Amino acid sequence: MVHDIxxxxxxxxxxxxxxxxxxxxxxxxxxVISNHSAADFEQLCDRVADWSASELSTLQPIFYAxxxxxxxxxxxxxxxxxxIELARWSLVGIVITLGxxxxxxxxxxxSFGKYLISAPGWNCVxxxxxxxxxxxxxxxANYRPVDRTPAMKLLANILFYxxxxxxxxxxxxxxxxxxxxxxELWLLALDTKDKDVLSFAQDSKxxxxxxxxxxxxxxxxxxxxxxxxxxIALEVSGDIGTMTSAxxxxxxxxxxxxxxxxxxxxALEPLVPMFSHCVRLILKTSMHSAAMRExxxxxxxxKEIFSTVHILQSLVSGRGDTGHMLRPFLAxxxxxxxxILERADDTVSVLHQALRSHALxxxxxxxxxxxxxxxxxxxxxxxxxxFLGILFDHLVHGKILTYVGKHVDAWSDTLGPIARQDxxxxxxxSVIERxxxxxxxxxxxxxxxxxxSPNGKGWILRCYCGGTAEAIQHRQCAGCQVVRYCSKxxxxxxxxxxxxxxxxxxxAAVGSLTPHSVxxxxxxLAALEAAQISSRWxxxxxxxxxxxxxxxxxxxxxVVEVAIDKDEVSVQPIRHYLFLFNGLSENDVVDRLSSWxxxxxxxxxxxxxxxxxxxxxxxxxxxxxxxxxxxxxxxxRNH
Numbered sequence: 001m002v003h004d005i006x007x008x009x010x011x012x013x014x015x016x017x018x019x020x021x022x023x024x025x026x027x028x029x030x031x032v033i034s035n036h037s038a039a040d041f042e043q044l045c046d047r048v049a050d051w052s053a054s055e056l057s058t059l060q061p062i063f064y065a066x067x068x069x070x071x072x073x074x075x076x077x078x079x080x081x082x083x084i085e086l087a088r089w090s091l092v093g094i095v096i097t098l099g100x101x102x103x104x105x106x107x108x109x110x111s112f113g114k115y116l117i118s119a120p121g122w123n124c125v126x127x128x129x130x131x132x133x134x135x136x137x138x139x140x141a142n143y144r145p146v147d148r149t150p151a152m153k154l155l156a157n158i159l160f161y162x163x164x165x166x167x168x169x170x171x172x173x174x175x176x177x178x179x180x181x182x183x184e185l186w187l188l189a190l191d192t193k194d195k196d197v198l199s200f201a202q203d204s205k206x207x208x209x210x211x212x213x214x215x216x217x218x219x220x221x222x223x224x225x226x227x228x229x230x231x232i233a234l235e236v237s238g239d240i241g242t243m244t245s246a247x248x249x250x251x252x253x254x255x256x257x258x259x260x261x262x263x264x265x266x267a268l269e270p271l272v273p274m275f276s277h278c279v280r281l282i283l284k285t286s287m288h289s290a291a292m293r294e295x296x297x298x299x300x301x302x303k304e305i306f307s308t309v310h311i312l313q314s315l316v317s318g319r320g321d322t323g324h325m326l327r328p329f330l331a332x333x334x335x336x337x338x339x340i341l342e343r344a345d346d347t348v349s350v351l352h353q354a355l356r357s358h359a360l361x362x363x364x365x366x367x368x369x370x371x372x373x374x375x376x377x378x379x380x381x382x383x384x385x386x387f388l389g390i391l392f393d394h395l396v397h398g399k400i401l402t403y404v405g406k407h408v409d410a411w412s413d414t415l416g417p418i419a420r421q422d423x424x425x426x427x428x429x430s431v432i433e434r435x436x437x438x439x440x441x442x443x444x445x446x447x448x449x450x451x452x453s454p455n456g457k458g459w460i461l462r463c464y465c466g467g468t469a470e471a472i473q474h475r476q477c478a479g480c481q482v483v484r485y486c487s488k489x490x491x492x493x494x495x496x497x498x499x500x501x502x503x504x505x506x507x508a509a510v511g512s513l514t515p516h517s518v519x520x521x522x523x524x525l526a527a528l529e530a531a532q533i534s535s536r537w538x539x540x541x542x543x544x545x546x547x548x549x550x551x552x553x554x555x556x557x558x559v560v561e562v563a564i565d566k567d568e569v570s571v572q573p574i575r576h577y578l579f580l581f582n583g584l585s586e587n588d589v590v591d592r593l594s595s596w597x598x599x600x601x602x603x604x605x606x607x608x609x610x611x612x613x614x615x616x617x618x619x620x621x622x623x624x625x626x627x628x629x630x631x632x633x634x635x636x637r638n639h
Contacts, residue, residue, distance in 0.1 A: 020058060025133045029062055036066075038085030045092050053100030060115065063093035067124040072131050072494035076141035084145055087128050090621040091154050094125070113165040116158075126175055129155055133181040137188070155185065159219065172219045179229045183236040184217045184507040186246060224284040244285040247278040248301055254278070255308040264315055269326065272312055272607050276329035279305055283336045294345060302337060302350055306357035307497050313362055327366060327380070334363070342389050347615045348397045348517040351390065355403050363387050364415045364429065381424065388428040393613040394530065395439055396564055399520040405440040408433060439524060450633065480506035482519050483632060501592055505615035507625035508580040518622065525564070526626040529610050532562045544594070544604045547571040557590055560608040565619060577609055580623050596631060 021029065025047065043288035066086035070604030073080040098113055115121045136151040162171060172178055220243055223229040233240050254275045257263045263271070282301060286293040309330050316323040316330065337354055344350045363384045394400045412433060419429035475491055477483045480503045485491035495503075510519045518525070524570060533540065540560055548555040554573035561570045574586060581589050593607050607624055614620035 009051065029059070032062060032086075033065060036039065036082055036086060038082055038089060041086060041089035041093075043068075045089055047348050048093075048374045049096050053097060053098075056100060057634070059093065060097070063090050063097070064121060064124055066090050067128055069124060069127040076135045076143050076145065078143060088132075088146055088154070091125070091128065091132075091158060095154065095157040095161070096156075099164075109129060113161060114367050117162055117165045117171055122162075122171075122175070125158065126177060128179055129158060132176055133185065138184060143397060152185070152188075155181075163219070169262075170222065173222050173225050175539055176226070176228055178219075179223060179226075179232045180236065182223060182229075183233050183243070186220055186243060187237060211572060220281055224281070240285055240288065241295065244282055244292060244296060247281040247285075247576055248296065248299070248304060249285060250278050251275065251282075251304050251308050255304075255311055258308070258311045258315060268315055268319070269322065272316065272326045272329045275308060275312060276332040279332045279336050283332075283339055286336075286339065291344070291548065293340065293343065296343055297340065297346070297350055297353075300351040300353055302340060303357045305333045305522060306354055306359045306362065309362055310358040317365070330362070331366065331380050331383050334359075334387055338383065338386050338390070344615060346517065347583040348394060348399055351394050355391075355400070359387065360391065360411065361415060364419050364425065384425065385428065388425075388432060392428075392432055392435065393565060395435055396521060396612050397517050398443075398524055399517065401436065401439050401443065401521075401524060404432075404436050408436045408440075439528070442527040442531055443524040446530075450523065477503060479503045480510060480519075481516075482506045482510060482522065499632070502628070504582060504584060505592075505623055505628045505631055507582060509625045509628035511620050511622050513581075518620075522629060524612060525612070526624075526629055527624070528564050529562050529608060529624060529626045532564065532569065533560065533608060540569055540571070541604060543569065543571040547573075554604070557586075558604050558605045561611060561621070562608055563611040563619075565611055565613045571605065574606055577621065577623075580609070580621065593627075596627070 019026075025044065028040045028044040028047070031037040032044060044062075045149060048059065061099055067090050071083045071087070073083065076084060094116065098116065114534070116125065131154060132146065132151050136144050136146045137148055137155065139148065160454045172182065220229075220233075224233075230240060233243060236242060240624070254271060254567070257267075257271060267638075282296065282305075286296065313327075313330055319326065324334070337350070337359065340350050341347050366380060366384060395404065416429065420426045475488065477486045477491070477499070483494075483499065483503075483506065485494060509522060509525075544558055546558070546597075547558050551558070551573050554575070557574045558571050559574050559577055561572060563569065578584070578586055578589065588604065607627055609621055610625065611619050611621050
């Protein structure tokens with residue numbers, strides 16, 4: 001059946017093709033076809049290993065002739081050894097020819113790779129791959145004429161060239177019979193200690209040896225689109241997170257390999273795409289499970305990925321046009337980061353991981369983009385613009401501003417000249433640089449005014465009872481999570497004196513969704529709020545006047561909203577913001593703020609609130625940090 005298909009598909013006839021071969025090769029071919037001789041097939045593969053891809057394409061019908069699925073036995077036994085050996089050497093012959101494609105652009109060579117993934121070729125090869133995997137790699141057969149390591153090499157090479165030949169088109173996701181082998185081989189490859197299997201070395205007689213972990217990361221990433229694959233992955237691994245863990249381990253391994261000059265000199269080109277495939281697999285599994293996404297954030301997946309990108313980028317940058325073609329693969333790290341930042345519960349920690357792992361330096365050094373396809377260049381520009389936009393939005397968080405502020409001078413010297421080569425990037429970079437310096441200055445002045453007590457975790461608010469020795473273990477208020485007390489007694493006394501009121505306003509200033517990140521940023525937010533109100537005072541007075549006419553029943557209960565995320569101000573009644581105050585009635589809020597208003601010096605409106613960018617790219621509205629801090633600090637000191 002297969003013989004007839006191949007003869008029809010590749011004219012001239014098989015007889016004419018064979019007549020073009022040397023006599024000793026013709027004899028071996030005759031032994032393979034007519035006598036079903038596995039020994040002749042082995043000799044044939046050995047003797048033609050040095051042929052060009054164009055010459056090897058002549059033997060293509062021979063390499064597929066014994067891969068008829070009808071020849072596959074139910075299990076491996078001595079009685080079917082000949083069929084198994086013929087299939088084995090058929091696959092070896094395919095690998096040998098495919099190994100020449102990288103060095104031969106002839107039509108025959110290209111068509112050989114395309115034939116592997118065509119319906120006739122793929123439908124012949126896949127059932128045998130499943131058989132070899134089940135019987136010899138997973139060792140489910142009692143009789144095994146093929147050892148495990150050669151079988152793993154063979155499957156890895158076939159699948160590797162199938163990946164290349166598919167050119168990014170769906171292949172494995174449309175071959176569900178390979179789902180179980182893909183999962184089992186992926187997990188097995190992580191445990192194997194055979195360095196020969198897990199290498200990128202060249203073998204002139206057996207084609208290219210590929211890294212199983214890297215190959216299966218690509219296939220698993222593609223197959224995750226199918227729920228059937230996810231079901232099988234869960235069944236085999238017990239937890240799909242095992243696959244994600246494997247991908248993250250491989251990212252670390254790539255970083256180690258990238259430090260080896262021997263590997264870099266021979267295998268950088270496959271190494272970079274393999275890194276991209278692993279990151280895409282992590283991205284896909286993170287999409288599948290929110291719990292897994294958060295787990296790998298805690299395991300610092302972002303840090304591991306960008307630390308690897310940092311090393312690979314330094315290697316790629318000196319490779320000319322080849323480096324430019326590899327660079328889009330490194331951008332996969334920014335795709336993963338953008339996805340995480342859209343969904344993470346703690347975006348501040350995620351971004352901090354990225355910055356500490358040189359994400360900003362990587363982003364800037366990806367430009368100017370050079371000789372890339374226009375579509376690829378636009379994609380890279382978009383990714384970098386998204387990253388820089390996210391960074392700008394997060395400068396209002398103290399942890400991010402502290403890190404960026406420490407490095408902005410050095411970045412200005414090293415990255416500034418690079419950024420200015422691209423007009424779009426130059427604008428983004430200038431905004432971040434200018435805003436960082438402004439925010440650092442505002443925060444510094446605010447801290448001096450408030451005589452704050454900074455520690456290793458940021459600015460904190462302590463009680464003013466006199467018990468401020470560093471040796472004291474300060475107790476944090478469970479309500480607002482901002483103020484700390486030197487003792488339980490001091491905390492109790494403070495509560496009854498004033499904190500039972502100021503606590504509610506501090507909690508409203510921190511917000512209910514992200515208390516940890518915002519409480520460390522209250523001083524900066526207070527400074528930004530005060531600066532905005534001061535610079536827009538006349539605009540605010542006009543807005544207040546308009547709001548009094550629009551809401552006559554609320555004229556003494558108006559709130560100025562300072563949108564730090566949009567650099568805008570607006571005025572609304574306090575009843576629109578009662579959700580901030582954890583169950584307090586409108587009258588309670590108004591009474592407390594009215595008694596405080598004269599001390600703040602505001603006459604035309606009741607109070608202010610601020611809006612900042614929050615996780616999931618939403619906005620979070622907070623009660624005035626400036627007012628909340630003033631209420632706590634002045635009331636405490638007055639008592």
